[in-house]
Amino acid sequence: xxxxxxxxxxxxxxxxxxxxxxxxxxxxxxxxxxxxxxxxxxxxxxxxxxxxxxxxxxxxxxxxxxxxxxxxxxxxxxxxxxxxxxxxxxxxxxxxxxxxxxxxxxxxxxxxxxxxxxxxxxxxxxxxxxxxxxxxxxxxxxxxxxxxxxxxxxxxxxxxxxxxxxxxxxxxxxxxxxxxxxxxxxxxxxxxxxxxxxxxxxxxxxxxxxxxxxxxxxxxxxxxxxxxxxxxxxxxxxxxxx
Amino acid sequence: xxxxxxxxxxxxxxxxxxxxxxxxxxxxxxxxxxxxxxxxxxxxxxxxxxxxxxxxxxxxxxxxxxxxxxxxxxxxxxxxxxxxxxxxxxxxxxxxxxxxxxxxxxxxxxxxxxxxxxxxxxxxxxxxxxxxxxxxxxxxxxxxxxxxxxxxxxxxxxxxxxxxxxxxxxxxxxxxxxxxxxxxxxxxxxxxxxxxxxxxxxxxxxxxxxxxxxxxxxxxxxxxxxxxxxxxxxxxxxxxxxxxxxxxxxxxxxxxxxxxxxxxxxxxxxxxxxxxxxxxxxxxxxxxxxxxxxxxxxxxxxxxxxxxxxxxxxxxxxxxxxxxxxxxxxxxxxxxxxxxxxxxxxxxxxxxxxxxxxxxxxxxxxxxxxxxxxxxxxxxxxxxxxxxxxxxxxxxxxxxxxxxx
Numbered sequence: 001x002x003x004x005x006x007x008x009x010x011x012x013x014x015x016x017x018x019x020x021x022x023x024x025x026x027x028x029x030x031x032x033x034x035x036x037x038x039x040x041x042x043x044x045x046x047x048x049x050x051x052x053x054x055x056x057x058x059x060x061x062x063x064x065x066x067x068x069x070x071x072x073x074x075x076x077x078x079x080x081x082x083x084x085x086x087x088x089x090x091x092x093x094x095x096x097x098x099x100x101x102x103x104x105x106x107x108x109x110x111x112x113x114x115x116x117x118x119x120x121x122x123x124x125x126x127x128x129x130x131x132x133x134x135x136x137x138x139x140x141x142x143x144x145x146x147x148x149x150x151x152x153x154x155x156x157x158x159x160x161x162x163x164x165x166x167x168x169x170x171x172x173x174x175x176x177x178x179x180x181x182x183x184x185x186x187x188x189x190x191x192x193x194x195x196x197x198x199x200x201x202x203x204x205x206x207x208x209x210x211x212x213x214x215x216x217x218x219x220x221x222x223x224x225x226x227x228x229x230x231x232x233x234x235x236x237x238x239x240x241x242x
Numbered sequence: 243x244x245x246x247x248x249x250x251x252x253x254x255x256x257x258x259x260x261x262x263x264x265x266x267x268x269x270x271x272x273x274x275x276x277x278x279x280x281x282x283x284x285x286x287x288x289x290x291x292x293x294x295x296x297x298x299x300x301x302x303x304x305x306x307x308x309x310x311x312x313x314x315x316x317x318x319x320x321x322x323x324x325x326x327x328x329x330x331x332x333x334x335x336x337x338x339x340x341x342x343x344x345x346x347x348x349x350x351x352x353x354x355x356x357x358x359x360x361x362x363x364x365x366x367x368x369x370x371x372x373x374x375x376x377x378x379x380x381x382x383x384x385x386x387x388x389x390x391x392x393x394x395x396x397x398x399x400x401x402x403x404x405x406x407x408x409x410x411x412x413x414x415x416x417x418x419x420x421x422x423x424x425x426x427x428x429x430x431x432x433x434x435x436x437x438x439x440x441x442x443x444x445x446x447x448x449x450x451x452x453x454x455x456x457x458x459x460x461x462x463x464x465x466x467x468x469x470x471x472x473x474x475x476x477x478x479x480x481x482x483x484x485x486x487x488x489x490x491x492x493x494x495x496x497x498x499x500x501x502x503x504x505x506x507x508x509x510x511x512x513x514x515x516x517x518x519x520x521x522x523x524x525x526x527x528x529x530x531x532x533x534x535x536x537x538x539x540x541x542x543x544x545x546x547x548x549x550x551x552x553x554x555x556x557x558x559x560x561x562x563x564x565x566x567x568x569x570x571x572x573x574x575x576x577x578x579x580x581x582x583x584x585x586x587x588x589x590x591x592x593x594x595x596x597x598x599x600x601x602x603x604x605x606x607x608x609x610x611x612x613x614x615x616x617x618x619x620x621x622x623x624x625x626x627x628x629x630x631x632x633x634x635x636x637x638x639x640x641x642x643x644x645x646x647x
Contacts, residue, residue: 046314047416073418087345087410089420094408096347102354105345109412 018131018144019124024168025161026123028199031224033058038065038219042110045212051108062233063117067108076108078117079238085118088238095239104155111184111205111215119154123161126152132160140165156183169200183208194222245552249559256532263528263561264568267620270521271572272579274514274616276606279580281510283607285503286468291601292499293492295432296369298337298462299471300478301495305488307459308495313342313414316457317487326481327463332470337364338458340448344411346441348401348425355395355441357411359448359458368464378403378427385446388426392440396428403427409441413453421451518619526627529561533631540635541643550636557632558625565624569617576616580608 033056040051052069063080067073075090085098103115123129127146144161148154157178162171173186184207188200201219231237253260293299302323307315317323320338327336340359345352362381365371372380381388389407391399401407405425413419423443431437449455465474475491482489493500533540540553587603594601 042416044416046414049416070417076418089408089410091420092408092422094347094420094422096345096352096408096410097350098345099352099354102345102352105354106412109416109418 018129018142021142021144021163021168022123022127022129022146022161025163025170028170028197030060031057033224033226033228035221035223035226035228036219037221038217040108040110041216041218043212043214043216049109056228056232058228058230058233060122064232064238065117073108077238078107079233079235080118081233083118085114086235086238093239095235111207111210111213115155121148121152121154127159129161141171142168167198169198190218192219194219195224197224245555246559249556249563252556252560253563259528259532260564263525263532263564264571266524266528267521267565267568267624268572268575270517270524271568271616271620272576274517274619275573275576275612276579276583277510277514277517278615279576279606279608279612280583280604281507282609282612283584283605285507286607287605289468289492289503292496294369294464296436296462297492297496298368299465299468299492300463300475301490301492302461302463302478302482303459303488303490305484305486308488308490311341311459313452313454313459316340316454316459317461318457320456320458320461323461323482323487327461327478330474330477330481332466332474334464334466335364335367336461336463337361337368338445339460339462340445340452340454340457341459342411342448342452344409344441346395346399347408347410348399348405351399353395353398354439356439357409357448357452358440358442359445359452360442361445368462374429374431375427376430378425380427381442381444382426385444385450387421387423387447388444389423390427390429390442391425392437393428393430394434394438395441396425398438401425407441409451411451413451415453417453419451419453421447423447514615518616518623521620522623522627525561525565525624526631529557529624529628530631530634532560533557533635536635537638537643540638541640544638545640545644553638554632554636557635558628561624561628561632562621565621569621572620573613573617576613577608580606580612584608 036055038053038055040053042049042051049070051067051073053065053067055063055065057063061082064077066077067075075088077088079086079088085103087096087098088094089096098114103118104113106112107114107117121127123146127148129144129146132143132145141162142165144163145158146161147158148156155177156175157180158176160174160176162173163169164171169191170188172188174182175184175186177183184205187204187206188202189204190200190202191198192201193199194201199219199222201222203217204214205217206214302317304315304317306312317338324336324338327333338361340357342357344355344357346355347353360371360381362371363383375390376393378390380390389409391401391407396402399407403425407423407425408420409423410418410420429437429440429442431440443451445458449457463474463478465471471491471493475489478489543553543556544550583604583606587605589603590601
């Protein structure tokens, strides 16, 4: 295949700083706090549906997501604090804690797992990384292979991150399992300006082992570093289920 | 005919020798008849225990479900399939089931579970469902938002009868389904691994939850007798559309179990072979000794003009008559012994309950092969091993034989 492994490389005479690239990709969606309106489209061979939801985050620690539509699922919510996760089920008015054994299961029927929602890793701190230059080099793209550090509880062996050379905005992430087999691809599209940040507004996750499945997440609105009441991230609020 | 008469008289001339030979063969017959009857009885019981507990003798799924189970590979209009099953000879009962997975929760605790939708009345006939319920009343005949938890699940959730249980899962249309049920019972199926994840709902409740109205994933068929499995499977394959449905006997859907049974049965046959071998050696020994002992007698026979072939026949006749005697008496006793063991059995050192069935005794079975195989083998073995002594008797040189002693 002809893949060179070099810590830094020169493309078009310009030095690329991998560390800087990783740091920027890492920070892209991160903020002290955020509020967003998201559309999640799930496609399977048997059905296709779109969920609209609102999400609040504080740092890397806390996430609160509430489904707004369709009607049948309205009010269904997920609260994450650290590594713990709860779902609120409006029909039965119950809060259900997600047990550790279910972390690899689908989150809200999508191709994302509960684990994807819970786990917040810093590429910069939790991964070692190296630049790889595929022989079929699409010009203007950099390829970074990120290997999770020993003992990090993830199911993949490594991730290949593809980003634009000029602004380090991610284009694609390829997830490989421990045998080096590609098992899912996350692609980024539609770079838009949200409060001064340029961010891909659409993410498409395609699992490679389930034919005809994909999940698309679209940010319709995204605000960073706003005032958020910490009470939002409480079980009491989850249970209130407005 | 003359030789036969002499053979008959010879048998009663030396009573002790005859009794010894007959006893050897008789012992072999009874021993092997009981071991076959015993093995068959035990295997049939284990197979019945295994299949009647949960699996059924024959299973029907949508094509492809067994290879890769999916919620969408289901049987539409299972009641029309049921009508065909009911019309099939030798079918005792059938029961539909719906399977899915979900998250269930009681109070603060939650766990992943297998959702199993069952028809309580049919399940009762097919697998004695209510006998497995160790706590609580079980399902009523109508769907009433009740659930029955496997013992292990109930333990993990610290749930008791009467508690409310929440289910969260994805329905067939992709929607996120959740509903509330009352625990109507705790079940112990005898399979701890199953009880660790089993969450039973009334079929109609499960169909509603999963948006799979009128559909099931599995139909388990129970036949009257184990030997009906083959014919019924064949008939169902003829009557039902095999393009849509996969109809498998227990030997195929529980292949690992079938192979284990077969291997075990192989062991029983080796045991039987050893018993027959011991009998054969015993007969050979006795017959050879009788011949050597009576060389003088054969010498006289030869001297008065008996042909070698007649002497040969004489020995074979004697052995055959003794073998027939042992077979008649031996099989008579074997029938009695196997019948007794099939009725009363032998108590197990430790009694146990599996899937609502109590196991306290080992039982034998009276069947044709447990009599036919030992009888035929002993007769053949006896004749076969006496060929050499008979030939030796036939070859006796008169003068030399009469000089000894």
